[in-house]
Amino acid sequence: MSAVAGTAPEATRTGALAIESLTVGYGGAPVLHDVSFGLRPGEIVALLGANGAGKTTLLRTLAGLVPAASGSIRLDGEDLALLRTEQRARRGVALVPDGRSVVAELTVDENLRLGALWRHRGVARERAVAGIYDMFEPLARRRQADGHQLSGGERQMLALGRALIAEPTVLALDEPSLGLAPLVVAQLMGTLRAAAESRGLTVLLAEQNVTSALSIADRGVVLDLGRVVADAAASDLATDSALRHAYLGF
Template sequence: MNTETQLGAALTISDLTVDYGGGPVLHGVNMDLVPGEVVALLGANGAGKTTLLGALTGRVPVSDGKLIFDGTDLRQLRTEDRARLGLALVPDGQSIVAELTVEENLRLGALWRHQGHARERAIRGIYEMFEPLERRKHADGHQLSGGERQMLALGRALIAEPRLIALDEPSLGLAPLVVVQIMRTLRATAKERGLTVLLAEQNVTGALSIADRGIVLNLGRVVVDAEASTLADDAALRHAYLGF
């Protein structure tokens, strides 16, 4: 097994329950992810996708269940310790520092993972992955287009070399060509590095086009867990849970 493949990590979610305001938002959710796998997490607004990602990264308290990341119980770890273990979140709204330049954002992302020449190589790797960022490397975050900000948010997460990356609506509000580029980059990176990807998306067609599997949430419960191609071809299921 090469070094890149070893970066991946397995995730097992067992009987996960999250309560808000006295009522459950997630009800006994179960799923398994394996290294190098791209999983599309689908469902209507309010289905529980963002809550699930928040529980995974420690931003949302868990009422019951297990979150086992490569043999480690995540519920015992703080959010920052989960990140150091190799779990990254790119939240809805794009997690960049708007007052910093593109390059400063990338250096911040690389701060505790890379030093010296290794950091410079890592930054060059992100520029090769997202060419528009190199042309804008001296621009402040607030000067970027929506697509450039999303590329920077993803680049800043990837430069820390996560083993699992969770993304919340990365295509929201972006032009179709930018969405295609981001989706293709995610797929290629997952396969090259053995990176595990959990992709929460309203853009069902785009998500399934790069995913190995699709998991559908409905009212906080897993109602479908199937190969992406099977889900894309099942019109009745799509109509029932995904609205198209």
């Protein structure tokens, strides 16, 4: 059977991501300068750095919301530069932006079905929705609640569930722990780790909560003023006090 139009063949969707010499700016002012690093399939990489380091810009460029001035982003060997945002999503790229973006006027169930719209039909969609409820039990109890009625933690679960239901190979998250209670943060981080292990999901996690991010990450990449200043195993970054004091503020 041929692949669905607009999607890569399943055999090629491994989630290997290579960012090479990426330069991005707004109005002629560079924000990212010659950024290069890669992610292996199933790997969690914590993208770290102070406010203004370029983390959000990098994630938005990956998703196709911001154009690159030069360089490339390759997913399974394919350069994403010429693909629109929706085409990148069909190739397996999912972005969960900061602000816990859900459709406030829709119920939890409707939000999830919206996320599953192009990936699943019929019985497969019902199974996919049920799988998200198994993953996030609080959402199952609130399935008929509107998005604006949810707590901050529930909204973040819904945003993550809506991304996962489309079965991405690469998941990019921008500050998912922002404003959440420590217990909720721990639950979300545990879910991300489990998804990476069970689904082979490649995760790029931009976080100010360095300790939480490094606790589940395989590697960490540190940005400072749009440049990569460190790329190392998460355990090494967690114990490098000089680097933490210089670039991560603790």
